[in-house]
Structure formats: C-alpha cells, structure tokens
Amino acid sequence: MELHLPATPRRFEMFIDGCSVSGPSSADIVRQSPAHGVPVSVYQSGTAREVDAAVAAARRAFDHGDWPRVGGAGRAAVLLRAATLIREHREELAIVETLESGKPITQSRGEVENAAGMWEYAAGVARVLHGDSFNNLDGGLFGIVVREPIGVVGIITPWNFPFFILAERLPFVLAAGCTAVLKPSEFTSGTTVMMAGLLKTAGLPDGVVNVVTGYGDPAGQAITEHRDVDMVSFTGSTAVGRSTLIASARNIKKVGLELGGKNPQLVFADADLDAAADGVLFGVCFNAGQCCVSGSRLLAERSIAGPLADRIVELARKVRVGDPLEENTQVGAIVNEKQMGRILGYIEQGQQAGARLLCGGARRPGTGLFVEPTVFSGVEEGMSIATDEIFGPVLCIQPFDTFEEGLALANRTQYGLSATVWTSNLDTAIRASREVKAGRVWVNTTITGGPEMPIGGFKQSGIGRETGLYGVDEYTEIKSVQIQLGGRQRWVRE
Numbered sequence: 269m270e271l272h273l274p275a276t277p278r279r280f281e282m283f284i285d286g287c288s289v290s291g292p293s294s295a296d297i298v299r300q301s302p303a304h305g306v307p308v309s310v311y312q313s314g315t316a317r318e319v320d321a322a323v324a325a326a327r328r329a330f331d332h333g334d335w336p337r338v339g340g341a342g343r344a345a346v347l348l349r350a351a352t353l354i355r356e357h358r359e360e361l362a363i364v365e366t367l368e369s370g371k372p373i374t375q376s377r378g379e380v381e382n383a384a385g386m387w388e389y390a391a392g393v394a395r396v397l398h399g400d401s402f403n404n405l406d407g408g409l410f411g412i413v414v415r416e417p418i419g420v421v422g423i424i425t426p427w428n429f430p431f432f433i434l435a436e437r438l439p440f441v442l443a444a445g446c447t448a449v450l451k452p453s454e455f456t457s458g459t460t461v462m463m464a465g466l467l468k469t470a471g472l473p474d475g476v477v478n479v480v481t482g483y484g485d486p487a488g489q490a491i492t493e494h495r496d497v498d499m500v501s502f503t504g505s506t507a508v509g510r511s512t513l514i515a516s517a518r519n520i521k522k523v524g525l526e527l528g529g530k531n532p533q534l535v536f537a538d539a540d541l542d543a544a545a546d547g548v549l550f551g552v553c554f555n556a557g558q559c560c561v562s563g564s565r566l567l568a569e570r571s572i573a574g575p576l577a578d579r580i581v582e583l584a585r586k587v588r589v590g591d592p593l594e595e596n597t598q599v600g601a602i603v604n605e606k607q608m609g610r611i612l613g614y615i616e617q618g619q620q621a622g623a624r625l626l627c628g629g630a631r632r633p634g635t636g637l638f639v640e641p642t643v644f645s646g647v648e649e650g651m652s653i654a655t656d657e658i659f660g661p662v663l664c665i666q667p668f669d670t671f672e673e674g675l676a677l678a679n680r681t682q683y684g685l686s687a688t689v690w691t692s693n694l695d696t697a698i699r700a701s702r703e704v705k706a707g708r709v710w711v712n713t714t715i716t717g718g719p720e721m722p723i724g725g726f727k728q729s730g731i732g733r734e735t736g737l738y739g740v741d742e743y744t745e746i747k748s749v750q751i752q753l754g755g756r757q758r759w760v761r762e
C-alpha cells in the first residue's frame with residue numbers, strides 16, 4: 269500500500285480529567301516531518317497552569333477515585349481492552365509515529381504491535397501483584413507486607429520511541445493502581461495524546477491519565493518540581509535526568525531515570541563473524557542510531573578486527589536509507605536539525621582527532637534529514653566519539669587483545685545501559701555477561717527482549733527498572749503491618 273503525506277497537519281489537544289483541553293493557541297507547536305520537511309502535527313504548548321490542572325485531576329483520581337481501589341481483575345480488564353484498541357488502530361498510530369519521528373513505517377508498525385504486548389503483559393501483572401506475610405516473628409507478632417500504589421506519577425518521555433517508551437511505563441503504572449500525568453516530547457506528542465483517547469474508550473476513569481503537551485521547560489519542569497506528584501519517571505538525556513533529580517528534592521519524590529548510553533559490542537575472535545557484523549550494524553543503525561541501547565562502540569579482538577570492519581563496511585553500503593513511508597526503508601530520518609548538527613559535529617571531531625572514516629560521514633543532499641551509516645576505525649580512548657553518546661548511526665571500532673582488556677574497555681565509560689557479546693564460547697559469554705556493568709546484556713543477538721525482562725541502567729545511565737515484575741514494583745510503596753496476637757506484654761509494672 270502506498271502511503272501519502274497528510275494534506276494538512278493534524279491537531280492534537282491536551283487531555284486533562286477525561287476531556288480535550290486547549291492551551292494558549294498563540295503558542296502552538298508545529299511539527300514538521302523530519303523526512304519530508306512538511307508540517308504534519310500541531311500540539312498545544314502547555315504551561316505550569318495546565319500541569320497544575322492535570323496534577324489536580326490525577327490527585328483527585330488517586331485520593332478519592334475508583335482506580336487505586338478497584339481489584340486487579342478490574343484494572344486488567346481495562347488494560348486488555350487498551351491492548352485490543354491499540355491493535356485496531358495500529359496503522360493510524362504507526363503513520364503518526366513515522367511522520368513525527370522519521371522512523372521507517374515497518375519499524376513503527378512493529379513498535380505499535382510490541383506496545384500492545386506490553387499492555388497485555390501489564391494486565392497480567394495487575395492480577396499477580398501481591399505482598400507477603402511473616403508467620404515467624406517473635407513475641408506473638410504476625411507480620412503482613414502490603415504493596416500499595418505510590419500515587420501520582422509524572423511520566424516524561426523522549427522522541428526516539430514515543431509510543432513504545434510510553435508502553436514500557438504507563439501500563440505498569442496503571443497496573444499498580446497509580447494515576448499519571450504524561451509529558452511527551454515536543455517533537456512527537458501525537459501518539460501519546462491518541463493513547464489517552466484509547467484509554468478513555470477502554471473504560472479508564474477520568475483523571476487517571478492526563479496529557480500535557482509542550483516544551484521541557486516549562487511543562488516537564490513543572491511536573492518534576494510539583495509537590496503533589498509522588499514519583500517521576502524520566503527518559504531522556506543525562507543532563508535533564510540530573511536536573512530532574514535536583515527538582516525532585518523539593519518534596520523528596522521518588523525518581524526513575526532511563527538516560528543515555530555508550531554501549532559496547534564485544535566481539536571475540538571465536539564468534540560467527542558474519543552474524544556479528546550484521547548484528548553490530550543493526551545495533552548501531554536501528555532507529556538511525558537514536559536509541560539509548562544503540563551499540564555504538566565495537567570492541568573487537570585484534571586478530572579479527574580488520575576483517576570484521578571490512579564486512580561491516582560492505583554491509584553498511586547496502587543499508588537502505590531514505591523515505592520512512594517506503595516499505596523497504598531500513599533507516600529513516602534524524603529527528604531534527606539540532607540532532608543532525610550534533611551527529612555531524614561528532615563526525616567532524618572524530619576526523620580532526622585522527623580517527624579513520626571507513627564509510628558514510630555525510631548528510632544526504634536534498635529534502636529530509638538523512639545521514640549515511642558511518643564507521644570509524646583507529647578510534648583512541650579520550651576521543652569524543654569514543655566517550656560521548658552521539659545518538660546517530662555512527663560506529664567506533666577499538667581493538668583489544670585479551671578478555672580482561674576487552675572488559676576493562678567495555679566498562680571504561682560513565683554509562684552502563686546495555687552491552688552485547690558475540691562469541692561461540694559459553695564460558696566467555698557468561699564471564700563477559702557477569703563482568704560487564706550494564707543493565708541489559710545480549711549474547712549473540714542485540715536489541716531484543718520482551719515485557720517480561722526488566723530494563724534500566726547502571727552508573728549514569730539511570731536509576732530503577734521498568735517493565736517485568738521488577739518494573740511494576742517501582743510504582744508501589746511497601747508497607748509493613750505488625751499485628752499483636754494474644755495480647756501485648758504490659759510496660760508499666762503495677
């Protein structure tokens with residue numbers, strides 16, 4: 269099926285207390301498709317006023333509404349209906365996602381499908397969430413550990429996987445019985461607003477999920493500082509993650525952070541090199557490298573580093589970069605001019621520092637923000653391309669001689685989000701998985717998983733975990749209840 273650009277941009281209102289709400293129209297945000305350079309969406313530019321209204325609605329729904337009090341079965345029914353509605357609107361959601369983010373339509377469809385899976389999984393989680401009991405306490409005490417929803421959760425999301433990152437958080441927040449205020453990226457807010465509408469259709473009570481669109485400052489900032497927000501889940505840059513932590517100190521709110529990465533791909537000489545080359549290339553090109561778990565550092569055992577680099581370059585030249593509305597496209601557009609400038613700036617710094625450009629390295633002429641898959645060898649420690657998160661399809665190759673040296677190199681970074689190991693030796697695979705400091709490790713594959721598996725980062729890549737049973741725990745408070753059986757021993761002796 270041939271897809272077309274919309275004749276006019278689609279308008280998205282904010283969503284507060286079950287109703288569509290307009291902001292100050294003078295400050296609308298017009299989003300251009302980064303692949304086509306035409307306006308595709310218009311969002312409201314929310315301010316602290318709309319955040320106040322959204323938080324008040326979420327607060328009311330939490331303190332006095334049904335959602336935190338309804339049983340797991342009731343919550344699961346709504347989450348399952350939401351998953352069905354996502355599938356029914358799959359194509360519409362995928363097109364909006366592609367137009368706003370620039371990612372290939374086939375990838376958007378896959379993300380929407382996987383997001384539906386997250387909602388289904390979380391429906392199950394709503395029914396298995398439980399506490400604990402202690403029948404072994406001294407002094408006739410009986411102990412009960414109760415899990416309660418943490419309260420109002422602010423969810424601030426980025427532009428790289430708008431619908432999927434939301435699905436890694438919101439259904440788990442809802443499964444726990446919390447209410448939420450969402451602030452999507454000002455570049456890709458459409459599908460988050462659409463999700464709020466689908467949730468209303470699915471039967472979610474008003475006020476449980478609210479969406480304030482707009483810029484990070486003021487809208488996101490107002491959420492992180494808000495005294496009536498109990499927790500913030502932030503996904504984005506390490507710099508804003510840090511400011512989120514500082515802002516949260518105001519009312520000591522809990523913070524979950526998923527931030528940047530500079531993720532190693534460790535390839536040992538005994539690996540299936542053809543499979544590794546393909547996997548490494550996918551790992552750095554997926555979502556045009558705008559991926560927190562992008563495998564942007566190739567650490568290759570010296571004896572195979574040359575042939576592996578040759579194979580990757582050969583494959584890189586075959587990757588289909590271009591119009592994300594085309595079914596065959598594998599790498600779409602970079603999200604905006606600023607991000608494009610950042611990527612090209614790093615490529616220039618790499619060349620000036622003496623790294624060898626093996627392929628790519630340039631922006632495609634013409635309309636749209638496209639950059640070719642780029643590979644550097646001769647990358648030395650201390651070069652900015654070796655240490656900084658570039659967030660583009662740029663691979664840096666560094667050789668290593670021994671297992672210990674490879675692992676030391678992998679861990680020599682402020683980040684710890686993910687790592688990939690390519691080897692045919694089970695011992696090497698397990699030892700490397702144990703020693704690498706990262707929240708997610710892949711062996712002989714990369715960037716895959718499922719709602720069952722927790723995600724999150726070590727070191728400056730974040731705090732806390734999302735998805736799986738570990739993820740839902742983050743949105744609960746633990747209360748311990750001690751009950752005296754058989755009467756309490758008297759304190760005052762008469």
Ligand code: TXE
Pocket residue numbers: 424425426427428451452453454482483484485487488489490492503504505506508509511526527528529559560607610657658659
């Ligand atoms: O992210 P920001 P940007 C990294 C990546 C990228 C860089 C910059 O390296 O090149 O960050 O991207 C909201 N208070 N990642 O500038 O600004 C903002 O509106 C509260 C990695 O786009 O962190 C958006 O909703 N919120 C990452 C969200 O934060 C604020 C994904 C993310 O935007 C705010 C994206 C503030 N003061 C970028 N300022 C990943 N881990 O996947 C902005 N925001």
